[in-house]
Amino acid sequence: MIYNIPYIAVVALILIGLYAIIFKRNLIKIVIGITLIESGVNLFLITLAFKQDSIAPIYRGSGSRIMSLPVPHALTLTSIVIGVAVLALMLSLIIHIYKHYKTLDASKIGREKE
Amino acid sequence: MNIIDDLILHSPALIVAIPLLGAFLTPLISKINDKMRNIFVIFIVLLTSAIVLLLANDIYAVCGKIHTYVFGGSSPVTQGGFAIRILFEVDGLNIFMALIATILAIVGVIYSWAFMKENTGLDKYYTLYLLMIAGMFGMILTGDMFNFFVFLEITSIASCALIAFWTNKGKAVDAGFKYIVVSATGALFILFAIAILYGQYNALNMAVLASKIEFSFLDNIALVVLVSGLAMKAGIVPMHMWLPDAYGRAPASVTLILVGVTQASLYGALRMIFTVYGDSLSTTLNQIGDINIELNLILGIFIVALALLTIFIGVLMALKENNFKRMIAFAAVAEIGYMILAIGAALTTIFSAAETDIGTGAMALKGGIFHILNDALDVGLLFLVAGAVYYATKETSLNRLGGLARNMKYTTIFFLIGLLAVSGMPPMNGFASKLIIYESTYQVNPILSIIAILCSILLLAVFVKVFHSAFLGPKQPKFDDVKEVPKSMLLAMGIIACIIIFIGLFPDIVVNNIVQPAVNAITDNSNYISNVIGGI
Secondary structure: OHHHHHHHHHHHHHHHHHHHHHHOOEHHHHHHHHHHHHHHHHHHHHHHHOOOOOEOOOOOOOOOOOEOOOHHHHHHHHHHHHHHHHHHHHHHHHHHHHHHHOOOEHHHOOOOOO | OHHHHHHHHHHHHHHHHHHHHHHHHHHHHOOOOHHHHHHHHHHHHHHHHHHHHHHHHHHHHOOOOOEEEEEOOOOOEOOOOOEOOEEEEEOHHHHHHHHHHHHHHHHHHHHHHHHOOOOOOHHHHHHHHHHHHHHHHHHHHEOEHHHHHHHHHHHHHHHHHHHOOOOOOHHHHHHHHHHHHHHHHHHHHHHHHHHHHHHHHOOOEHHHHHHHOOOOHHHHHHHHHHHHHHHHHHOOHHHOOHHHHHHHHOOHHHHHHHHHHHHHHHHHHHHHHHHHOHHHOOOEEEEEOOEEEEHHHHHHHHHHHHHHHHHHHHHHHHHHOOEHHHHHHHHHHHHHHHHHHHHHHHHHHHOOOOHHHHHHHHHHHHHHHHHHHHHHHHHHHHHHHHHHHHHHHOOOEHHHOOOHHHOOHHHHHHHHHHHHHHOOOOOOHHHHHHHHHHHHHHHHOHHHHHHHHHHHHHHHHHHHHHHHHHHOOOOOHHHOOOOOOOHHHHHHHHHHHHHHHHHHHOHHHHHHHHHHHHHHHHHOHHHHHHHHHHHO
């Protein structure tokens, strides 16, 4: 049971994030929703890499103890870096949107006549 | 001769690396002057295209050949016996998509020369443009699931910034934001599915996954999440809202590459469904009496239903739209529906035991894949024409356009060609692929092809309306001093129009030499698995 808690957290994070994206009108909250999904997926990757009684894969006097395979960690790092880029882009777009419409309410944006 | 061989050997890496390097050199070159930068960008794209053509020549020389390219060392080795490294693989389908991407990239860069001339910040524009092209090639060529995700994100970040390139327009920024929300969510879904697969099989390589896949309950979930994530990126109907905005508000040259990016996502879906899950798709899920309900049937019917919805909604929304580019974007949604219709029809039949059903499935796949090429060209040409009209008149609403044929005769001819092609009229390429789709879906279920033909006719009605309201009609005094667009834009449109007419006149050459290898590559996934695993 105790080992399942991270997976429950993953599902909870992803569902909360989806809820925020679908139902929230404020653009900043939508962005928060996306970052929540992202942390959920990252947590999932990290949890997959966990192995009981294993150590970090650094070859320094570790003897014959079990090391955990570092691939998921590498994937997570890459995904975090991509996430930062996406987050920065989204926030900079929000700045531009706010300059044009003076609001962050998604229902009032982009409705003007041409 | 040796240099050519070396080039072909390293070509999968070079096709991605050259635009990537070019992207980051562009700001430096544009310090010298603008003309130099434009020539540099065109040179980079042409160099990439030359390498793609060399690789294509190599792939098509031997039937069923798969070119694998390995990044990284041969150790450490995981429990499964495979080294942890990234693999690029090129088979008939990959090279087919790469050829489409090449055409779009060349045409887009030539078109940009004049179209974007009056804008500022062009060094950033070209940097992002080349990044987008590099990402698109990466998505197409990679054989690694996580690598696919990375290139997907590179493409979405670059294309989102380009959609919102005209930041002085509120709607463009809004479209960019919509696009990034949908594509970031879709990409995270895909990453989640990749993590599920990795957790079970300890592998990220598509071929290794395909050889190991057992089709557990978790694989079901991964398949659904993967396909829905890719469908989001491809703009299939319940998730299509971003597409008209993004296509409609982006500069026309960017829209052209966006069409290619959408096709690349569709390619991803094809690859995941047919190659990675290929062996296990005929698993029996449920049994009612004597009838086995197989997974491919359920997935196929579901995809066909989505495809019909996509076609319907795309056409109907196009009928009532007044903005030139948004209207073409809805037509593009409908066109995507045709491809998925063919894929769904193929899924329902191709795994069956009967010989005729397999033939139908293979034909549907042939039509669907051929239509990917034709759709990219037709819709791309229409967007370029819409961009040219905007360039000449600064007007987007169809209500205020009219009588342009007097001043812009070449553009009018190109629009006529695109119009006939996109609605599947005989001398153009759209007819060739749509006919194959109608024929094969008729054998699956006649209703499918009836709906498809009906919507194609409606599409013709839509475009005839546009043709009449924008190009024909009385002379309008405000457009008196409108001139024909510059030569580079005419050249770009001319290239696509020539290819459209060529494919329309000789469809069998294209089908036999390019499309058939792609279909073989999809259907024969044991060849793929053995070849790629042999390369690891």
